[in-house]
Amino acid sequence: MLRNYKIGFIGAGNMTEAIVRGITTKTNPALIAVSDINEARLDMFKTQYKVGQANIDNKRTVDFCDILFIATKPQIIPDVLDELKDDIGDRLVVSIAAGVQCPTIESHLPEGTRVVRVMANTPALVMTGATAVCAGSHATDDDVDLIKSIFELVGVCVVVKEDRMDAITGLSGSGPAFVYMFIDALSDGGVNMGLTRANATLLAAQTVMGAAKMVLETGVHPCQLKDNVTTPAGTTIKALHAMDKAGFRPAVIDAVEAATLKSRELGKTKKDD
Structure with missing residues (x-):
C-alpha cells in the first residue's frame, strides 16, 4: 500500500524515527525525506535509515513528498504551516503534534487541504506503540486508512472522532x-x-x-x-x-x-x- 507514495517529515525527533523505522520495513527508504535544523539527527537518518533526502530545507521536503508529516513541537506548528502553505498543493498533511486540533491546522493551510491528526505514544520507538487517528474536514476514508496502516507498522492503531483525541492523550499518550x-x-x-x-x-x-x-x-x-x-x-x-x-x-x-x-x-x- 505504501510503495507508491513518497513520504516527507518536517521534524526529525523520536517519533519521526519510530515511523521511519516502521515504514522502511515496507517501502524503499529512498522514498522518504526528512528535514530539521538538527544536522546530527539528519546525518543519523542518512546513515542508519538511508533516507532519500535529509536536509534543513522544509520546502524541499514538501516538494519531494505525496504525504507530509508535521512532527515539530506543537507551539511552532502555526509558523511551520504558514511557511509551507503555498507549497502544499494536493498533498495529504498528517500532524503528530499533541493537542493541535484539525481546525487549527486547516486554518493555516489552503482551503480543502486534507488533514489527518495522529496521537501516538513513545513505545512506537520499540514497535509497540498505541496510536489513534482522526480525520480533518476534508480527509477521506482512504486517507485515514492509509495513515492507520502506517502506524500499524509500529504497533496498534485505532480510528476515532476528534472529540475523543484528548481522552486518547490521557490514556495512551500519558x-x-x-x-x-x-x-x-x-x-x-x-x-x-x-x-x-x-x-x-x-x-x-x-x-x-x-x-x-x-x-x-x-x-x-x-x-x-x-x-x-x-x-x-x-x-x-x-x-x-x-x-x-x-x-x-x-x-x-x-x-x-x-x-x-x-x-x-x-x-x-x-x-x-
Whole structure:
C-alpha cells in the first residue's frame, strides 16, 4: 500500500524515527525525506535509515513528498504551516503534534487541504506503540486508512472522532509514564523484600509486558485474568486488598482524567491563540 507514495517529515525527533523505522520495513527508504535544523539527527537518518533526502530545507521536503508529516513541537506548528502553505498543493498533511486540533491546522493551510491528526505514544520507538487517528474536514476514508496502516507498522492503531483525541492523550499518550511508575514501584517492592535492584527491575518489567500480552493475545477481560491468578486466601488477594485500600484503581482513573482535561485545556489555548 505504501510503495507508491513518497513520504516527507518536517521534524526529525523520536517519533519521526519510530515511523521511519516502521515504514522502511515496507517501502524503499529512498522514498522518504526528512528535514530539521538538527544536522546530527539528519546525518543519523542518512546513515542508519538511508533516507532519500535529509536536509534543513522544509520546502524541499514538501516538494519531494505525496504525504507530509508535521512532527515539530506543537507551539511552532502555526509558523511551520504558514511557511509551507503555498507549497502544499494536493498533498495529504498528517500532524503528530499533541493537542493541535484539525481546525487549527486547516486554518493555516489552503482551503480543502486534507488533514489527518495522529496521537501516538513513545513505545512506537520499540514497535509497540498505541496510536489513534482522526480525520480533518476534508480527509477521506482512504486517507485515514492509509495513515492507520502506517502506524500499524509500529504497533496498534485505532480510528476515532476528534472529540475523543484528548481522552486518547490521557490514556495512551500519558499512559506509558503511569506504567513506568508502576514498574518502578514493583521494583522497589522487590528490593524492599530482599531482591537486587537489577533482578527486581527485570522481573517487574517482564511481568508487566507479559500481563499486557496476555490481555492482547487471549482476548480475555483483564478482570478474568486477574481472577485466574487469585486463589482463595492466597498471596494475590491479600496484595489486591492492600492496593484497593491504598486507592490504586481510583488513582489511575483520576490520572487519566487529569491528563485528558489538561490536553483539552491546551487544545483550547492553541485554538484561541
